[in-house]
Amino acid sequence: MTGPADFGSPDSVTTGPVPPLRPARRRGGILRRCEEPLWRWGGRVASLIPLAGLTFVLVVLAVKAWPAIRVNGPGFLTRSLWQPGSTYGAPVRTGGVLHPVGSSYGAWPLIAGTLQSSFIAVLVALPISLGAAFALTERLPKWLSRPLGFFVEVLAGIPSVIIGLWGVLELGPFLARHVYPLIANHVPNVAVLRYFRGSTGYGEGLMTSGLVLGLMIVPIIASTTRDLFLQVPPLPKEGGEALGMTDAEVARWITVPWVRSGIIGATVLGLGRALGETIAVAMVSGSILGQVAPNVYGTMTTIAATIVSQLDSAATDGTGFAVATLAEAGLILAVISIAVNVAARGIVNRTSRLAAPVGRV
Amino acid sequence: MVDEVMRSTQRPEVIDATLAALDPDRDRPPSVMEVDSLTLRFGEKTILSDVSVAFPRGTVTALIGPTGSGKSTFLRTLNRMNDRVSGFRHDGDVTLDGVSVWAPHQDLLSVRRRVGMLFQRPNPFPMSIRDNVVAGVKAHGIAKGRQLDVVAETRLREVGLWDAVKDRLGESPFRLSGGQQQLLCLARALAVGPEMLLLDEPTSSLDPGSTESVENLMRQLTPALTLIVVTHNLGQARRVSQSTILFYDGRLIEHGATSELFDAPRDPRTQRYVNGLMG
Numbered sequence: 001m002t003g004p005a006d007f008g009s010p011d012s013v014t015t016g017p018v019p020p021l022r023p024a025r026r027r028g029g030i031l032r033r034c035e036e037p038l039w040r041w042g043g044r045v046a047s048l049i050p051l052a053g054l055t056f057v058l059v060v061l062a063v064k065a066w067p068a069i070r071v072n073g074p075g076f077l078t079r080s081l082w083q084p085g086s087t088y089g090a091p092v093r094t095g096g097v098l099h100p101v102g103s104s105y106g107a108w109p110l111i112a113g114t115l116q117s118s119f120i121a122v123l124v125a126l127p128i129s130l131g132a133a134f135a136l137t138e139r140l141p142k143w144l145s146r147p148l149g150f151f152v153e154v155l156a157g158i159p160s161v162i163i164g165l166w167g168v169l170e171l172g173p174f175l176a177r178h179v180y181p182l183i184a185n186h187v188p189n190v191a192v193l194r195y196f197r198g199s200t201g202y203g204e205g206l207m208t209s210g211l212v213l214g215l216m217i218v219p220i221i222a223s224t225t226r227d228l229f230l231q232v233p234p235l236p237k238e239g240g241e242a243l244g245m246t247d248a249e250v251a252r253w254i255t256v257p258w259v260r261s262g263i264i265g266a267t268v269l270g271l272g273r274a275l276g277e278t279i280a281v282a283m284v285s286g287s288i289l290g291q292v293a294p295n296v297y298g299t300m301t302t303i304a305a306t307i308v309s310q311l312d313s314a315a316t317d318g319t320g321f322a323v324a325t326l327a328e329a330g331l332i333l334a335v336i337s338i339a340v341n342v343a344a345r346g347i348v349n350r351t352s353r354l355a356a357p358v359g360r361v
Numbered sequence: 362m363v364d365e366v367m368r369s370t371q372r373p374e375v376i377d378a379t380l381a382a383l384d385p386d387r388d389r390p391p392s393v394m395e396v397d398s399l400t401l402r403f404g405e406k407t408i409l410s411d412v413s414v415a416f417p418r419g420t421v422t423a424l425i426g427p428t429g430s431g432k433s434t435f436l437r438t439l440n441r442m443n444d445r446v447s448g449f450r451h452d453g454d455v456t457l458d459g460v461s462v463w464a465p466h467q468d469l470l471s472v473r474r475r476v477g478m479l480f481q482r483p484n485p486f487p488m489s490i491r492d493n494v495v496a497g498v499k500a501h502g503i504a505k506g507r508q509l510d511v512v513a514e515t516r517l518r519e520v521g522l523w524d525a526v527k528d529r530l531g532e533s534p535f536r537l538s539g540g541q542q543q544l545l546c547l548a549r550a551l552a553v554g555p556e557m558l559l560l561d562e563p564t565s566s567l568d569p570g571s572t573e574s575v576e577n578l579m580r581q582l583t584p585a586l587t588l589i590v591v592t593h594n595l596g597q598a599r600r601v602s603q604s605t606i607l608f609y610d611g612r613l614i615e616h617g618a619t620s621e622l623f624d625a626p627r628d629p630r631t632q633r634y635v636n637g638l639m640g
Contacts, residue, residue, distance in 0.1 A: 235480060235482060235484040236484045236485070236486055236487070238442065238480065238484070239478075239480060239484040239485075239486065239546065239549075240486065240496070241442065241473070242440060242442060242473055242477070242478035242480075242550075243473065243474070243477070243478075243496065243497035243500065243549065243550065243553060244469075244470040244471065244472075244473035244474040244497060244500060244501060244553065245470075245496075245497070245500045246470065246500070249500050253486060253488065253496060254486050254487065257486075257487040257488065258487045260487075
């Protein structure tokens with residue numbers, strides 16, 4: 001993260017005459033003489049690549065999706081049906097766009113599923129990550145926190161297909177048998193909590209997807225937050241202790257607020273991963289098209305999971321309309337991700353009003 | 362007869378007895394804090410050996426001595442800030458109002474409420490100026506709701522910061538000057554109603570003007586509070602303290618009235634230190 005650069009301990013600083021930064025005349029080969037312009041221009045080009053990449057992806061997606069956008073219309077966002085239509089009958093033309101007869105697409109369940117599962121993921125991952133980061137930096141002795149911290153990073157490196165496999169083979173069935181019924185049968189039957197009642201299924205669905213996603217983003221949020229906590233200077237924390245605050249109060253009022261904007265950034269990073277995570281969700285969501293999960297355990301799907309699971313069959317649509325529709329769904333996902341990042345930037349700007357600049361005091 | 366009564370009430374011992382009855386500290390030991398043959402170690406390294414000293418209620422005591430002489434470690438032991446430092450061990454005892462600060466039934470949080478601390482550099486919390494002042498008050502549940510605003514104003518006025526910050530109580534403390542931040546930290550420490558304040562070189566990072574305001578406050582806080590101040594500034598020790606302790610190489614070398622210690626030191630090392638021949 002944005003830690004202060006390590007310039008070594010003061011003892012290691014060599015003293016002596018400082019060589020001039022730019023010798024009057026360059027000696028050496030062509031590479032050496034080109035170093036400075038290469039640096040300057042290479043840097044400028046490199047800094048534009050992310051922007052160019054983003055623009056390129058969005059433009060390609062938009063172009064690919066354009067036929068679908070015209071036919072599906074704004075109702076795409078609110079309809080639930082996902083009906084590729086008949087590939088055997090003669091295609092029909094709507095507004096100049098050829099598509100299979102009877103095709104009708106609605107992305108609402110995909111959008112809802114994406115937002116719901118990512119919301120659950122962040123809700124689960126944030127407290128676990130903050131707790132883990134806090135324990136690793138403040139509580140555990142070094143001989144324990146170093147290997148444990150290493151495992152957090154290892155978890156981040158496990159391919160999502162493996163976590164998905166574990167989710168669908170072990171975690172989902174276990175939860176459906178032993179945990180979900182406990183919740184479903186004991187949650188009061190009132191407004192929002194009603195969503196936690198009802199049939200608990202076989203372990204593939206919204207809750208399992210959210211938990212698997214949560215597990216996948218814990219390492220992202222936890223390792224970033226741990227690095228942030230390490231940057232909080234000891235003096236304000238000591239000030240809190242000396243005032244008679246408990247450790248929990250020091251954490252809540254001083255340590256966490258000190259790096260609040262960084263934690264928001266880490267959370268958005270994790271949220272972005274959750275929104276776009278594909279294969280693990282495709283494995284544990286139940287991949288049911290056309291319906292929003294009836295309760296928190298219900299089967300569902302997300303935009304990303306739908307794109308990957310439907311791409312094969314979409315390719316069989318000779319009119320190309322099914323692929324265009326998937327591109328449109330992808331465009332929506334990209335817009336959601338960008339919107340989340342922009343919103344996070346806004347939150348950071350608002351909440352960092354009182355926060356101390358990292359590295360001060 | 363009446364004259365007799367009048368005369369008798371004016372007898373000094375009667376007046377003293379009356380005053381004594383009004384003194385809230387009458388049943389307490391004359392020294393708010395006593396340190397009894399305290400030895401401090403980090404691992405195998407002995408930082409401070411066999412220090413015994415009492416801090417009389419309502420006085421300012423200055424701790425002076427060269428860097429590394431153990432005075433800061435000593436100070437931080439008095440409110441148990443060293444307890445969690447790995448390898449820290451202590452022998453001997455520190456008592457607050459006659460009760461050991463390490464006594465099993467002694468509540469650490471309440472020890473720290475009663476023995477406040479001001480640090481070398483200002484250390485405001487990442488919250489608004491007002492919330493900084495009342496942070497400890499909230500933690501100890503001393504006041505709540507609208508009372509907090511009263512506490513904030515009272516304490517900010519007490520340290521002379523009110524006029525400077527009254528229009529930006531909701532803003533960040535990090536935009537205040539260093540001196541103002543330190544006064545804010547002082548207001549924060551005073552807000553929880555401590556009996557003692559430990560000041561660890563409180564003005565070493567401040568400009569002369571801010572230093573003067575902090576020193577003036579230190580004088581005004583006694584005799585309500587008992588102050589112990591670690592300082593490298595010998596002038597400051599002379600200006601604010603009634604008694605001074607010289608630490609040298611992990612030992613208490615001399616402890617006496619400030620004027621005597623500076624003008625007629627008994628130990629040759631004290632003489633050299635206060636004359637600037639040893640630092």
